Amino acid sequence: MTPIFLFFLLSSIFTVNAQQGQSIVKPGSILTPTTNSSWLSPSGLYAFGFYKQGNGYAVGVFLAGIPQNTVVWTANRDNPPVSTKVTLNFTSDGRLVLQSAQGAETSVANFSSASSASMLDTGNFVVYNSDKQSIWESFQNPTDTLLPTQQLLPNDSVVLKSSVSESNQSTGRFRAVMQQDGYVALYPVGTNLTLEYGYWSTSSGVPSGNLNLDDQGFLYVTNSVFNLTVSPSRNSTKGTVLYRLRMEDDGFLRLYSYNLQEQNGSWSIIWSPLNETGVNICFPRGLCGVNAFCDPGGNDINCTCLPGFVFIDESKRTSGCERNSTTENCNEKGMNTTMEEVSGIIWENLTYNRSVLLTKQDCNDACWQDCSCEAALFKDEICGKQKLPLRFVNIKIPTDPKATSAFIKVRTSTPSSDGNVTKKKGSEILIIGVSLVVFAFIVLAISGIAIYRSRIFANKKILNTRNIALSDEDVGPRSFTYIELEKITNGFKEELGRGSFGIVYKGTIENGQKIVAVKRLERLLVDREREFQTEMKVIGRTYHKNLIRLLGYCHDGPNRLLVYEYMCNGSLADVLFEPEKKPSWDERMGIACNIARGIFYLHEECIEKIIHCDIKPQNILMDENRCAKISDFGLAKLLKPDQSKISTGIRGTRGYVAPEWHRLKCPVTVKVDVYSFGIVLLEIISCRRCVDSNLPEEEAILEEWSYRCFECGELGKLVNDEEVDMRQLERMVKVALWCILYDPSLRPSMKKILLMLEGTADIPIPPNRSTVSQYDQGFEENE
Incomplete structure (x- = not known):
């Protein structure tokens, strides 16, 4: 039996199934992961339904007519796999939903009032209304794959986004965009469509063109006038070879072919931008994750951590890097901090401070002395400081005149205090001296023990004559x-x-x-x-x-x-960052107001004004009624001053420390607590830590992500689409963004903050961050 005869035989069998109701889907139809798991196209080549992913199942479109079960579209791709107890239900009111055993529903696609659906032989799953008109198509909502006859329109919101891997269809790090100017371009996910982030594009533009893939493997951009070939055309017999264009997890497009006439065939790469002259596999920004870069050379991805960092997952080096030592406080005891230069490095421009410095050494020193600074870029006498994580890191050729010098802060354990031993001279005198010292220590030890025993005896007499208690009449501690x-x-x-x-x-x-x-x-x-x-x-x-x-x-x-x-419910961090203890939205807003009232009392109502200097969730405790209470106030001035150059006089915890701690001659005021409160308020709103390298790179720094969501009108992302009062959410975010402005004079007082939180005072739109950055630079220069 020849392969082509086998193919047509299979096609005829699948066609019989289609005629029995498999290709036209009506409301009331149900699929399950283990039985009746998919709806086939008329030829049986494509299927819509459940496919195996990890330890569970996902819903999507896949090639069922070939041995390799290739996924080409996935619904709700970032949701976790579902169990075998879930059903896919085409409801009587025309919706397509996943339904759990408990009856909870999750929408598979954004449509309603559908009358029928069909899995076509092109790989397109189409939903129709009662007039037989298409109201939703998988081709118009692509994930990572473009199929023949499918078009990618010049629309920034409809793009090809890579998957995490071949076996994990969740959204990856890269995207392919058909731009309005006619360029097919590749960018990291979560970045602006600018030259700063783009790492490949077509050589010439076709204005307002569409990206097309025909059934003979010809990839091109065209409009009514222009036509641009992207990939070489293929000479194949129509219908015997399958094609697909996929955005891969390494950041590059690849065009594949599959010959149906070959037994045990496999997908072959017939085109990729990597085949072009001058394109390097390390070009995609952020290929190796946060705090890491791709070392160019060869065809393999060679990820390297920045100095002072180690891989988060050694078995998957593209997952990024983290500090090889953990430090919570700016002046952590037992840590030694140095700066290490890396030539020709660039990363996303999220500097929180820029200043004009004449030399690289000046920039190096400025970052070393700043507790919040984790790395600095120096170029053309401009020094830019940045916090962690360092995203979209890339390496240029060090000899490139446009290359930038980077300085990375490296923390290591303080070396042993044993110095260089001097040469042995006068050994007899040394032995005598040591003997005298030992004798003196013995005498002191005996005296100390005698004194300690007498004190214990005296204290035991006191303890035996009274109970340890506190009198209600005590006026002080x-x-x-x-x-x-x-x-x-x-x-x-x-x-x-x-x-x-x-x-x-x-x-x-x-x-x-x-x-x-x-x-x-x-x-x-x-x-x-x-x-x-x-x-x-x-x-x-x-x-x-x-x-x-x-x-x-x-x-x-x-x-x-x-x-x-004693506070029986632990700290705010214990409540806020553990999903099972997560407070409701109303509870979180009450907690925020309670913290603000406590800080307001310290700043303006107590006998002596107190600046806390270390406002953070760990220093906010929760009583039996989950009422927030601030701890550790008034202790900052009792701390030992750190004599090291890196953090002289700095108080507080990294991530919550106000920028003015690091400015020479800038007085520290109550506004340092306002800044810390702003960071904590964002954490309360989103129930996550201010810096979390486990999140996608564009979300890792909470203050940056919050402002990005505010500017784009996507505040719902901050609460993970939780049901909240959106007007109240906007008010809380605006208050937080005012609090974390770099210039302390622009931050509101705690009294004003409390009025804004309670809704009794208007909240202006926070200043644009780029404007504030420029203002902040001028502020430092005027000092």
């Missing part, structure tokens, strides 16, 4: 001894958490009737006794329902501990 706090916490046994100031332990007082949180402070000034006690009195006199109450403190010898009321 009570002073505890270290021995008392050891007893309260059962020897510091149960750890509740760790923060920027130290470790928190669970304890009980009043004979176990009252639970407290005991924080052992670290990195504090132990030699400034009077200042510590003064601050404790100030903190103890601050009382507000949205501030954690300080019940007591310990200043026993070198020990510094604080005793707070």
Whole structure:
């Protein structure tokens, strides 16, 4: 039996099935993943329905008439695979939905009131109304594939987007666009259609043209006047060879052919931009993910991490890189920071600060001294600083005169303090000296033990004569001894958490009737006794329902501990970033207002104005009613000053630190808390962290993504299309964007913020970020 006879035999069988109702689909038809799983085209070559993906199933169009089950279109491609208990239902009211066993529905395509549907032999799934007119087609909503007779119109919203991989049809990183000027061009997903991001296009334009693929494998752009060949035409017998154009996960188009007359045939590449002279596989920006670049050379993708970074997934190097060390605070103890230059590197221009500097060394130093700066670009005496992640990284040829110098901040553990050993001289004197030192230490140790034992005996007598309790008549925080706090916490046994100031332990007082949180402070000034006690009195006199109450403190010898009321629901971070604990929209808005009220009290209503300096979700605790209370206020001035050049005098946590901390001679005011509150407000709105490298690259930095969504009128993306009051959402986002302006004088006060959050004050449109960036640059120059 010849292959061509076999093909026509299969076609006749599939045609019989089509005549039995398989090709014309009527409302009331149902598919399941395991039985009656698809609707076939008349010849049986194409099918619409369930196909296997990962551990579940997806819905789409695929080639069923060849051994290779090739997917050419996918519905809801970014949704997770479904289970075998799901049904695909063409409802009686003309909708196409996925229906779970519990009855929940997910729309497969955007249409309603359909009267019929058909899977055509072209690979197009078409839906018709009662007048037999097409109301929806898969050809008009492509994913990653263009089939013969299908057109890609000059429409920026209808493009070919790559899949994650051959087996995962979720949206990948790259797209092919048919532009209005007639160019077929390739760009990373989430970027502007500009030369900065484009990495390949056709050689000449056909204005307002369409991209066409005919049934003989001829790819061309045409309009009523012009005609541009994109790929070489094929000389094949019509109907015996299949063609498809696919946008691949490496960022390039490939035109494939499949010969139906060959037994056990396979898809062959007949054209790709990579075949053209001068096109390199490393051209696509962001090919290797965040914080990584593609090292040019050869036909393989060779991803390399930036200095100080390691691969997120060593088995999949295109997934990007992350820091090889984690640091939460700007002045993290035990870390050494250096700068490393990489020649000829560029990435997406999301600099938060630009300044005129004469030399590369000046730019290097400016980034080194700035806690928020993770990398800097220097070109033509302009130094641009940027935070993480570094997206769409690319490498130019270092000898290119347009190449840019890049400086990457590298963090390593502080090397051992052992220095170079001096040459051995006078060994006898050294032995005698060491012996004397050891003898002195022994004497001191014996004396210390004797003193310690006497103090323990005295404290035990005190503890035996009284219960540890707090009097309702106390007007300020009570002073505890270290021995008392050891007893309260059962020897510091149960750890509740760790923060920027130290470790928190669970304890009980009043004979176990009252639970407290005991924080052992670290990195504090132990030699400034009077200042510590003064601050404790100030903190103890601050009382507000949205501030954690300080019940007591310990200043026993070198020990510094604080005793707070216990919060049973942990921190805002515990509630906000765990999906199962996610508060409702109304709860989140209440939390935001409560935090604002607490900061407003610290800034304007307490006896002495307090700048918190470290507003973040981890420092906002939740009581039994999920009422937000701010902790760790008033402690910033007690921190040890870091003598290193990288972060002298800087307080706060990376991601929440206001830019003015890093400006010379710029006074730090209450507006640093306003900036941090703005970042936290965006986190509350979207229930995600301010920087998350696990998200798509264009969404990784929350403040940048929020402004992009605001400008494009797509605020629903910030709440993942959650059902919320859109007017309230817009108001909250506008408040947050005002708070995070780089110029502190432009940020509103907490009083104004509270009025805007409560809806009693109008909120102007936040300034354009590019305008603010220019203003910020002028502000620094005027200093």
